[in-house]
Amino acid sequence: MPNPPTGAPKPRKPRPSRARGLRTTTGCLTCRKRRVKCDETKPCCTPCSKSKRECAYAVTTTITTPSTEESNAAPSVPEEASVPSQPGTVGSLNANDSPELRFDLSPLTITASLPSPNSAPFEWYDLLAEDAINNIERHNLGFDQTSLSRRQSPVPEFLNAAGPRLTVEPEYQSPKVSVDVDAEISSNEPWNSTQILALTxxxxxxxxxxxxxxxxxxxxxxxxxxxxxxxxxxxxxxxxxxxxxxxxxxxxxxxxxxxxxxxxxxxxxxxxxxxxxxxxxxxxxxxxxxxxxxxxxxxxxxxxxxxxxxxxxxxxxxxxxxxxxxxxxxxxxxxxxxxxxxxxxxxxxxxxxxxxxxxxxxxxxxxxxxxxxxxxENRRTLTIWRPRRRLMDLNADDLVTRIVYITARCVDFAANEKNYDMGLRIEQGDKLLQALDDWYQILPSCFKPIYAQAHTESNVFTPLWINPPMYAAAVQTFHFARIVVIINQPSVGGMSAFRQQQKLLDESVESICGIAMMQQNHLESAFVNFQALYVAGLCVQNPVKQLAIKQLLEATLDLAKFPPKTLLNDLTNFWREAQ
Structure with missing residues (x-):
């Protein structure tokens, strides 16, 4: 595992952003909080000595145990110290000692007001109906609001299965005869039709x-x-x-x-x-x-x-x-x-x-x-689930989804509160980087590029072709997650750590852009591409590379039509404020 990474210089006037930028990561905690340059003199740096302030440097601490509320919400997982794996190996990781599985749970989902299993569908529908009724009223859409009220009788009304349905109508008639469409459909369910519904x-x-x-x-x-x-x-x-x-x-x-x-x-x-x-x-x-x-x-x-x-x-x-x-x-x-x-x-x-x-x-x-x-939205993800299978027991397809889970934990880290012990935050970032490295080291050959174009002066980035697209998406997601952790992890390392961090960022940017270049006409991959390109843009300061990323992102948004191109404006504004 490389030394704890450091970040590139932070913009002079940080803005409240939905996506974190780079931050200064050297110096004592007092100077970093005051956003002044620290000469790192120990035991007391020069700025703190002159201003007669307490000078303190970050120290590594152990992760605290979950709160009582968290412990009641899900089975606890021991917060053991992580053992860095050697390059090219994974070690004997299991469900309890894989680094990403020890990250604390999301507070957004651990609440006393969580609906019961029986009431959850109704709570979900009430969210939908409330917003739908508000939109009907606000925009005068002409839909019948009463049709969205939950029925008090479980006996539904049905509608004719034929004819156009461009206005709100009753339900289709649903014959009460069983049909084996799929294991999901059981017999005699009145909410299913045994006959194939007619389509206009x-x-x-x-x-x-x-x-x-x-x-x-x-x-x-x-x-x-x-x-x-x-x-x-x-x-x-x-x-x-x-x-x-x-x-x-x-x-x-x-x-x-x-x-x-x-x-x-x-x-x-x-x-x-x-x-x-x-x-x-x-x-x-x-x-x-x-x-x-x-x-x-x-x-x-x-x-x-x-x-x-x-x-x-x-x-x-x-x-x-x-x-x-x-x-x-x-x-x-x-x-x-x-x-x-x-x-x-x-x-x-x-x-x-x-x-x-x-x-x-x-x-x-x-x-x-x-x-x-x-x-x-700079919030934590909603899931509190933790995988039970060991990394080494996953096949190639399972590794694809595992990196999505690790990415969720990395997004949690980026949105986590910054007002607690700095050493704790550094340790959490190191665990996530370790988890990412473990995942990457265990990848089989099917995740490797089958084509890498030789670098030319006309290309800022080297095109990389990984096939099938789901494996390419997994590799891009890995680099997305690594960038998210690095640009949000503080560090007290020196120039060596800074160079190591910048090397990792450069590698991730090159991989993300290289894969995106080979997928510019691949609609299925566009949803992953635009996310990865946007995050890559957050850690690039070279104007030539910024322009290349912007062009790639714009082409991806033109293909996907989602999200709107205001995403380009967000990235451009971030670069402008970072100057």
Whole structure:
């Protein structure tokens, strides 16, 4: 393990940022707090001696035990001292001594007000309905608010399965005969249809777009491709899942609708964020509210609230809200509703090692969304789950998801409070860097580049091709996480530690940009690419490299259409303030 890293100089006027920048990491604690230059004279530096202040340097301390509230919320894990692994080895790491597994739990999720398993789906729906009703009133959308009220009777009304559904209507008729669509669908469930639900021509187009475009985005890290295969098969037997699928497909098509199109699909007056009429946005909004209407009528079926169908529906609703996060009628619902999904997943004991492939895929899709939101909002991630399997027992596909989990812990570290013992924070950062190094050292050859273009004067970065894309995404995620830890970890090291840290940062920037260069036309990877490129930009000071990263990020955002290009402005403003 390299010496504790140090950071590049901090901007003169630090701004409150959603993504942390570089900070000064040498000198005594008093000078660093005062933001003055320290000559590091011991036992008392010159600035502290002149100002007659107490001079103290950071010392390594042990991690404190979790609070009583944390101990009651989840099984405690011993806070043992980490043993650095030798380069190229992992050692005998197990579930209790892998460094990332000893990071303290997220306070956001450990509260006395956590809903019970039975009430979690209702609490989640109430979040959705409250924001939906507020939007109906604020923007005069013309939807019936009463249709979003939870029914007091578990006997739902059903609607005709045929014909167009561009207005809020009752439910499909659901025959009460069992069908073996999937192990997830049990017999005689009134909230499922035994017959394949009829699709209009428009709905078929949206379904195909989901299967061919949106599903693969969600399935990037899932070798079983649950959202592209299993979810569509379930959707044609469940109205709520079908409508959520159509909603997210239409919203994604609205993002990629380059020109204003004729109003062929609706007479509504909803426009896109640029003020133009966009029929896909109207249709997406309609299906979103129809999904909520379905939930309002079917949540009183206990079998439905415990099903994998509701889990898949929740992820699709969240994905719709993610694509709609900067839309005309968005009020931050996506970020708030991620907490509700956490509740219902906990109610079903779903986590990253769940046996059921659909629930497992949904959990990881949720965590990927929560990591980005937590990073941008400078908060900790919502999960308190800790993996049970040893690093050495994971296959290549499992290693892909393990780096996502470690990244969540790194984002927690970046958002952690800075007002406690500096030595503790340094130690936590070292443990996370150790965990990242352990993960990287154990990677099999399938994660290595199969092509690396020779460096030329025309390329600032060297293109790297790692295939398949899920392994490339894992490597980018690793470098994303390493940068996040390094730029947020204080250090009392000298010039040698600073150079080592800068070397790691440079390696991560080169890898992130090199992989992104080879994936500029790969839509499935764009969601990982833009996150990694943005973080890479936070630790680059060379104007030539800054321009190259900005061009790569802009091309990625042009491809993905999410998030909006205001992300470029954030990065540009960060560079300007760092000058």
């Amino acid at each position: 021509e428009t709905e078929l187009t949206l379904m195909q777009h989901f299967v061919n475009v949106v599903g693969p985005i969600l399935d990037l890290l899932d070798p079983h491709r649950q959202f592209s295969t299993t979810v569509p098969r379930l959707a044609v037997h469940n109205v709520g899942l079908l409508k959520s699928l159509l909603a997210v497909a239409a919203r994604h098509m609205a993002l990629h609708s380059a020109e204003t199109q004729p109003d062929q699909m609706t007479d509504g007056n909803i426009t896109d964020p640029a003020g133009r009429r966009n029929p896909f946005t109207q249709v997406a909004t309609q299906y979103y509210y129809e999904t909520l209407h379905y939930l309002s009528q079917n949540l009183l079926y206990p079998s439905y609230t415990r099903s994998g169908v509701i889990i898949a529906t929740a992820i699709l609703i969240s994905t719709y809200e993610m694509f709609d996060a900067e839309g005309s009628y968005s009020d931050g619902g996506w970020e708030r509703h991620l907490r509700g999904i956490f509740w219902i997943q906990r109610g079903q004991n779903i986590d990253g090692e769940t046996v059921d492939p659909l629930r497992k895929a949904a959990w990881w899709a949720w965590l990927r969304q929560d990591i980005w939101v937590a990073f941008r």
